[in-house]
Amino acid sequence: MAFSSGINGKLYFGSAVSATTLVGQVKNWTWSVAQTVLDTTSLSDTDRTVIPSTRSTTGSCSLHYYGSSSTASSLIDKIVKTGASLGDGTNAESTQVTFKLEVDGSTITIPAYITNASMTCSVGEVVSVDITFEADGAAVQNSL
Numbered sequence: 001m002a003f004s005s006g007i008n009g010k011l012y013f014g015s016a017v018s019a020t021t022l023v024g025q026v027k028n029w030t031w032s033v034a035q036t037v038l039d040t041t042s043l044s045d046t047d048r049t050v051i052p053s054t055r056s057t058t059g060s061c062s063l064h065y066y067g068s069s070s071t072a073s074s075l076i077d078k079i080v081k082t083g084a085s086l087g088d089g090t091n092a093e094s095t096q097v098t099f100k101l102e103v104d105g106s107t108i109t110i111p112a113y114i115t116n117a118s119m120t121c122s123v124g125e126v127v128s129v130d131i132t133f134e135a136d137g138a139a140v141q142n143s144l
Contacts, residue, residue: 011061012100013075019100019109023063023071027128029101031059031108057110057135059099065119065127072129079114096136109141 011023034057037050063072081091100109112133121127 008104010102012102013071014098014100015096016098019098021071021074023061023075025064025066025072027062027064029059029061031057031101031110033057055138057112057139058115058133059101059110059112059135060130060132061099063129063131065129072131075114075131076117076119076129079117097133098140099133100141103144106144107141108139108144110139111136 006028009026009029011026011029012019012021013023014021033055035055036053038053040049040051041047063075065072075097078095078097081094083089083091094113096111096113098109098111100107110133112135114131114133116130116132118130119127120130
């Protein structure tokens with residue numbers, strides 16, 4: 001019986017559908033799709049009825065951080081934009097990123113915006129970066 005494990009997973013990112021930059025030192029990644037529904041129940045109905053509405057896709061990943069050459073640094077740059085001076089409230093917008101999540105050659109490719117990035121530094125551990133993202137539209141490729 002074949003099975004997949006975390007050792008088989010990969011995370012790529014880029015600025016287009018062909019997300020080809022392999023993110024090194026990934027600790028984990030996740031993605032989730034949620035489907036909302038609209039209520040279509042009428043006054044005479046005895047049971048609730050619904051129709052599908054919008055879907056939302058979110059995800060997260062945790063990466064080891066190894067300094068300026070790290071792909072984690074490249075991802076942080078997509079959300080952290082610097083200003084010209086202290087208190088500068090007008091800065092560049094966040095940049096869209098395309099994530100390609102892969103397990104055993106099966107992939108899902110998701111255009112997204114990074115919604116949260118946090119860095120953790122603990123004694124005796126490698127510095128890590130946790131990133132969450134939200135899809136901008138539907139997945140553009142899916143072979144899961």
